[in-house]
Amino acid sequence: MSKTDNPQHSRRSLLAAGAGAAATLLASRAGAGGNPANQPPNVPEWTRVLGDGVAVRPYGKPSKFEKDVIRRDVEWLTASRESSVSFTPLHELEGIITPNGLCFERHHGGIAEIDPADHRLMIHGLVDRPLILTLEELKRYPRVNRIHFMECAANSGMEWRGAQLNGCQFTHGMIHCVQYTGVSLRTLLEEAGVKSSGKWLLVEGADAAAMDRSLPIEKALDDCIIAYKMNGEALYPEQGYPMRLVVPGWQGNLWVKWLRRIKVGDRPWHTREETSKYTDLLPNGKARRFSWVMDAKSVITSPSPQAPIKHGKGFTIISGLAWSGNGKLKRVDVSLDGGRNWRPARLDGPILDKALTRFYYEFDWNGEPLLLQSRVQDETGYVQPSKAELRKIRGVNSIYHNNGIQTWHVQANGEVENVEVA
Amino acid sequence: MSKLPRLLSLVMLGLAIGTPALAQSKADAKVGPKYNIGRAPTPEEIRGWDIDVRPDGQGLPEGKGTVAEGEKLFMDNCSSCHGEFGEGNGRWPVLAGGKGSLTSDNPVKTVGSYWPYATTVFDYIRHAMPYGNAESLSANEYYALVAYVLYLNDIISDQNFELNNKNLAATKMPNEQGFIMDDRSTAERSFWQTNPCMKDCLGPVKITSRAMAIDVTPDDSKGGKSRGVE
Structure with a gap:
């Protein structure tokens, strides 16, 4: 247990610690660890002594015992942290809402720290009435509240050539799901009056990359939001404070943060982020462009490499997440034998359009090794493909849109590894 | 829906x-208008922010720059990351080379081998470069930088060539025809099913690939090597 007691241990030992803990706990009849002085029949210190009063913690944060529930990055992926990604710790979370401080980050020029008094949103181009708005003015428009997942198109992009990163935080953690409050983009476009020739929008951020993307008018008028709140409070700076674009079901790169400008035009711009990046190279050398929709995908978040089974055989909960950029889910199935046989999972909690859905499969584990998989079908009938099926069409160099079925190998000692099977 | x-x-x-x-x-x-909230931006306000450029040249500012001018700017502002010849230092983006590599096992996607439009180079550099000092150069300097990057990719061959708002959009890129519209709904039609298989879907399976054998999961004490995304 020494590894788990040391807060300074490395990330690798953190992963290993789970497995070590599992072995230790299996040997212990109590199976709970900790300090016996605080356990029955004794009365612990926190029962005898008063704790902190109200407002000592004016903005609450998680228990100090949850210090390992943090975003992590993969240093070798990128040249600098200002243009890089950190991953949501999916293996530690439950339900469907991602806490604001744990939402994965993807920046191209670092976090813009914007004083809302100086932020402006400009809408111009092929409109009858160009507009410039402050945050306070944006908040005067009618509000909508929507829960949506947001997934980077490169989520699982490191896994195209085989199992590589050992943890669902790293294989699947470029996703989050929060409730947004903001203004329907349609409302603002109607206010500005889009000319009949207006077919595309350029959306642009105010950060040091001034990220720009082209968005087709049909999507803009359908369900996009200019959000200023997430989970009830102001957007966090790393999520685009004071305002960002929400493009439900579509790749995260389009959800421009620190949104400063919307220009209406009659053709797409073919910006760097929709040509050099976020295009999907196929084996014949051609690349798909404008592959906006995030197809249906699922992953078991626990057990997983960072969340091993610590209790040994017996009643066991498999917990996971599923989602689709094409709407709601129809079903999720779980396999214990690498995809030979499937059993329906239980969907629990809300099943929303283009949002994460939580699923469970509960069973009596006999302690034998497992090859865990999950497979989602969305309401359009789309069934999450195997990685082999994806590679047959796309090869291994498309980087983006890897929604193949994930396999976790659970060993007899409860340790879990990212593997592929055939 | x-x-x-x-x-x-x-x-x-x-x-x-x-x-x-x-x-x-x-x-x-x-x-x-229904709400009458907000105001119209002034022409000056729009001019200051209206920096996007399209493949047909719409949005290109007046200006000009030569390859030779661009080379000097590149050495001063860009080469520490991208290398003097656009070869990329460490994990910083490679800007040149990679011709003919798109069907290989290791595609090298550069301005010359992959980018479909020269205007995109201008739009991107003007938005985001120099890295850490964005939107700081003049239009002439951006033209010069784009000229040098195109020169590194053999798209411009003459060092004295002057790139400007008249000829940039007409500059053809080798991979312009290398893109197709997203065709997943037809090319991947087989992924839509009525009743997904539930029983005896495969023969016995074996583990074919293991993350722990690759050993690149984050670890504070050692580095790893990339085979993934940039």
């Missing part, structure tokens, strides 16, 4: 070749 995005992609396909958009949503977008 559920099928809308798929249908939309088809509509987009239509749009890309000039089919009229859905009449209903256009009509709906014309109502207003």
Whole structure:
């Protein structure tokens, strides 16, 4: 247990610690660890002594015992942290809402720290009435509240050539799901009056990359939001404070943060982020462009490499997440034998359009090794493909849109590894 | 609602070749103003922020710059990351080379081997470069930098060539025809099923690939090597 007691241990030992803990706990009849002085029949210190009063913690944060529930990055992926990604710790979370401080980050020029008094949103181009708005003015428009997942198109992009990163935080953690409050983009476009020739929008951020993307008018008028709140409070700076674009079901790169400008035009711009990046190279050398929709995908978040089974055989909960950029889910199935046989999972909690859905499969584990998989079908009938099926069409160099079925190998000692099977 | 995005992609396909958009949503977008909140930006305000450039040249500012001028700017502002010849230092983006590599096991996607439009280079550099000092150069300097990057990729061959707002959009890129519209709804039609298999779907399976054998999961005490995304 020494590894788990040391807060300074490395990330690798953190992963290993789970497995070590599992072995230790299996040997212990109590199976709970900790300090016996605080356990029955004794009365612990926190029962005898008063704790902190109200407002000592004016903005609450998680228990100090949850210090390992943090975003992590993969240093070798990128040249600098200002243009890089950190991953949501999916293996530690439950339900469907991602806490604001744990939402994965993807920046191209670092976090813009914007004083809302100086932020402006400009809408111009092929409109009858160009507009410039402050945050306070944006908040005067009618509000909508929507829960949506947001997934980077490169989520699982490191896994195209085989199992590589050992943890669902790293294989699947470029996703989050929060409730947004903001203004329907349609409302603002109607206010500005889009000319009949207006077919595309350029959306642009105010950060040091001034990220720009082209968005087709049909999507803009359908369900996009200019959000200023997430989970009830102001957007966090790393999520685009004071305002960002929400493009439900579509790749995260389009959800421009620190949104400063919307220009209406009659053709797409073919910006760097929709040509050099976020295009999907196929084996014949051609690349798909404008592959906006995030197809249906699922992953078991626990057990997983960072969340091993610590209790040994017996009643066991498999917990996971599923989602689709094409709407709601129809079903999720779980396999214990690498995809030979499937059993329906239980969907629990809300099943929303283009949002994460939580699923469970509960069973009596006999302690034998497992090859865990999950497979989602969305309401359009789309069934999450195997990685082999994806590679047959796309090869291994498309980087983006890897929604193949994930396999976790659970060993007899409860340790879990990212593997592929055939 | 559920099928809308798929249908939309088809509509987009239509749009890309000039089919009229859905009449209903256009009509709906014309109502207003309803709230009268906010004001019109001034021409000066728009001019200061209106920096996007399209493949047809719309948005290009007046200006000009030569390859030779660009080379000096590149050495001063860009080469510490991208290398003197655009070869990329460490994990910083490679800007040149990679010709003919797109069908290989290790595609090298550079301005010359992959980018479809020269205007995109201008738009991107003007938005985001120099890294850490964005939107700091003059239009002439951006033209010069783009000229040098195109020169590194053999798209411009003369050191004295002057790139400007008249000839940039006409500069053809080798991979312009290398892109297709998202075709997942047809090319991957087999992923839509009525009843997914539940029993005896495969023969016995074996583990074919293991993350722990690759050993690149983050570890504070050692580095790792990339075979993934940039």
